[in-house]
Amino acid sequence: MNANLRLGVPLIDLQHQELFSSLEKLTGSGQTQFPDEVLSDVLTRLGTQIRHHFTTEEKLMLAIGLPEAMLREHREAHSLILEELAQIHLDAMHGKAANLPEIVATVSTWVQQHLVEFDLALKPFIAAHSIQQTSTRPS
Ligand SMILES: [Fe+2]
Numbered sequence: 001m002n003a004n005l006r007l008g009v010p011l012i013d014l015q016h017q018e019l020f021s022s023l024e025k026l027t028g029s030g031q032t033q034f035p036d037e038v039l040s041d042v043l044t045r046l047g048t049q050i051r052h053h054f055t056t057e058e059k060l061m062l063a064i065g066l067p068e069a070m071l072r073e074h075r076e077a078h079s080l081i082l083e084e085l086a087q088i089h090l091d092a093m094h095g096k097a098a099n100l101p102e103i104v105a106t107v108s109t110w111v112q113q114h115l116v117e118f119d120l121a122l123k124p125f126i127a128a129h130s131i132q133q134t135s136t137r138p139s
């Protein structure tokens, strides 16, 4: 993953890295058509991974004391991604699915855009929080 996309919080950076790896792996096989149940399984696992990551990130946002408005907007952006992913899953189950590489490309774009637009905006708050922690630590 591009170093510019790192937040400097090891767990979050690892989860972002793992998410991109999962997405890459899905297209790595070169296979485009999958039986419905395989596609459903893939989307379930991807959804679980993304939801887990969002929960971790939202805990971090609370821990660093992110301003309420930013916290709310960021949470809404997370919910929107999960809703859109659920819609893709539903479409797939009704035979209206795009093929897997198309789905992966769409989800990758969302994740990447979200990371740049929302996650990177946390960086100054993460930095300020660790400075605060350092300065209040007894010497
Ligand atoms: Fe986020």
Ligand SMILES: [Fe+2]
Pocket (backbone or CB within 6 Å): 016, 053, 057, 115, 119
């Ligand atoms: Fe994130």
